[in-house]
Amino acid sequence: MKKKTLLSLAAPAASLGLIAFIVFGATPGMAHKAKHTPEQLKAFEEVFMEQVKIGDLLFHGDAATEKKMGTKLSRTGMACAMCHPFASDNHPYEFPKFQEQINKFSTLRDMINWCIEKPNEGEKLDPDSDAMKALEAYIYWANRGSKLDPGRH
């Protein structure tokens, strides 16, 4: 499978450093936030889209990305996208909500971990891990424009 070169795990941090430079320039003592520049907005988007791509690859069971991220999202051969093409039926816009499979009030990250552990028989992620944030980025991005409806079953 052809893949774009992934940024290393350090890359998001480096990109954020670049953004900090663009925002604050060489005068960190500036009192007011400067107006956004096109370069700055582009840099923000690049950081986000890099995470979306990593999440997309994890979501589709890409072995090289899993290795790079140190994850084991499935032991059955099933990838997330095999039940959720285009991240459908993920309903990220409904969280947080009572999730009946988990039998408690849950976040999207809770549900991602449930799917990894139960149907996929994989190893659940630290909710604040880079892999979890990337999966979350992809799922939200693929569902962008959907109507927010938290709590809906």
Next chain:
Amino acid sequence: MCKQDQMDKKLVSKTVPPGGDPDRTNGITRRIFLRRSLAAGAVAGAAASGLFPFIQTIDVAYGAEPFRFAWISDTHLYPRTLNTRFVEKAERAVNDVKAMKPAPDFMIFGGDLAQLGDPVELQLGADILKGIRVKKYYIPGEHDWYLDMGAAWEKLFGKPNWTFDHKGVRFIGLDTISRGPDYWSVKKMSPQERMGHMATLDGSVAGPWAGVGKDQLDWLGRTLSDWPKDKPVILFSHNPLYEYYPPWNFWIRDWQEVQEALKPYSNVTNIHGHTHQVLYNEIGRMRSIGMLATSWTWPYAPTGVPKLTTPLVRVDPGDHFDGVGWGNLAVTAAGKVNYEYMMWRKDVFATTKVDSGTGDNDNQILHPRIADLP
């Protein structure tokens, strides 16, 4: 036109290259297609009412003698060492078919026996299906084919398209998967890479791979040429023979040509796999029935679900036997075809919006993936 429709239209125009090969053009919008199917759907009153019986009955005139046949498809077997769940479910379907009383006249396997076309997976499937003693017919799915371009499948199961007559019905098995565009040569993909892209339903690399092709269309015409126009024809295919959702290849790209070839025949029923969900549609005079997978359910596509479909109930992702199963079909002496979704749960169809596989998605807008783009 709603936002999702507009986006999907854009996506279809990207999926289907314009002009050139007539097999790959698609000049009709989904909306026109739906209107047309509804206009033709006068006999589908029961379907449109939303009160589907568990057994769905459709008219097929001149069924001379009653008989029954079984459908199993979309087992998506991995090697037993990797995934035992799919094996268990395939075995359960086989045991159910073996227990049918009276025994079915034959069984049709509707494609995607294997997950990644591995000869080990195909052989495992053949071994599991050996338990069924009645005559078996096979059509291929894309997951069976693109590792070795059908070599192992054909060695085990023979020609991918065929025809036979049985008790007053002409049965035709179509190959809708082997004529995909060559997306691998220029990129020098390994067979595994080629298979990997084909096995990714929402990927964009394999393109509009589903189709019957000009050569098979000619064969279909010849096969039907000596058959009376009013006698029943039952077509088996892996993909649906209409445009449901091209980005996931829930269609064949030359469906209009196929419909044209079938136009003179007044009693045509298509039974297909691939979509892993309860589906019903009518195009012209052809009825189309989508069967369950034994492996897992696909969600309904964001647009294009036929209006005549009463959706599958939302299933429990924690129960791997939920939402899957096989098909029990009967042609009756009174000239009816009964089909029954043999799902391993009591409720098959959604009766309320909150439990519906489509009604639940009012707020959902989806976008195609990007990580496999060049």
